Amino acid sequence: DQQVKQNSPSLSVQEGRISILNCDYTNSMFDYFLWYKKYPAEGPTFLISISSIKDKNEDGRFTVFLNKSAKHLSLHIVPSQPGDSAVYFCAARMKTSYDKVIFGPGTSLSVIP
Amino acid sequence: DVKVTQSSRYLVKRTGEKVFLECVQDMDHENMFWYRQDPGLGLRLIYFSYDVKMKEKGDIPEGYSVSREKKERFSLILESASTNQTSMYLCASSDLGHPGYFGPGTRLTVT
Numbered sequence A: 001d002q003q004v005k006q007n008s009p010s011l012s013v014q015e016g017r018i019s020i021l022n023c024d025y026t027n028s029m030f031d032y033f034l035w036y037k038k039y040p041a042e043g044p045t046f047l048i049s050i051s052s053i054k055d056k057n058e059d060g061r062f063t064v065f066l067n068k069s070a071k072h073l074s075l076h077i078v079p080s081q082p083g084d085s086a087v088y089f090c091a092a093r094m095k096t097s098y099d100k101v102i103f104g105p106g107t108s109l110s111v112i113p
Numbered sequence B: 001d002v003k004v005t006q007s008s009r010y011l012v013k014r015t016g017e018k019v020f021l022e023c024v025q026d027m028d029h030e031n032m033f034w035y036r037q038d039p040g041l042g043l044r045l046i047y048f049s050y051d052v053k054m055k056e057k058g059d060i061p062e063g064y065s066v067s068r069e070k071k072e073r074f075s076l077i078l079e080s081a082s083t084n085q086t087s088m089y090l091c092a093s094s095d096l097g098h099p100g101y102f103g104p105g106t107r108l109t110v111t
Helices: none
Strands: A011-015 A019-024 A028-039 A043-050 A058-059 A062-067 A072-077 A086-094 A101-103 A109-113 B003-007 B010-013 B019-025 B029-036 B042-051 B053-058 B064-070 B073-078 B088-096 B106-110
Touching: A011 A019, A019 A028, A019 A086, A019 A109, A028 A062, A028 A101, A043 A058, A043 A062, A043 A072, A043 B106, A058 B019, A072 A086, A101 B042, B003 B029, B003 B088, B019 B029, B019 B088, B029 B064, B029 B073, B042 B064, B042 B073, B053 B064, B073 B088
Parallel strands: A011 A109, B010 B106
Antiparallel strands: A019 A072, A028 A043, A028 A086, A058 A062, A062 A072, A086 A101, A086 A109, B003 B019, B019 B073, B029 B042, B029 B088, B042 B053, B064 B073, B088 B106
């Protein structure tokens, strides 16, 4: 049973608009959440993270929101650019096993010029 | 520019063969990781290492072993390759708890 879920396998957004990628998790022991971005033929790169003591973290065009009661987080990209087209992985880390990061299945984002 | 390199981009092996996947990082990171990526399953942790000669099992260690004799090099070994080990294998390193930098991946096909 997947502990980190990304229910949308793909998403298409117009350039300049907002992209919202969603992620749900089931394990209340997760205390740190991460987003990674992956281009074809490359390894994932770390994008942004958020601790469970916060509900928002912002880095330029990227903002991650965390709703602990709903066990839900989302990544907002504003404005979306064609170079943002990639697969985005949501990931979570447990308090007791800080090296073991659990990844979701990924969402493929296409930003249309 | 930070780098994690993997020995092969593509590899084809026969069932029962012993397979070595090599990973090298040039950032002097303590932590190194091996993941496999399969469609619909995301990345799953096979093994990680937080120091030379130290290793910890991840979520799916069965059928795999690892070796870390030097800080910069982390090897993944498939003792006897099977078709269900056909996958994309990703190595990562970090000086934090979570993987920070990934290599480009090795697509392994076992026939």
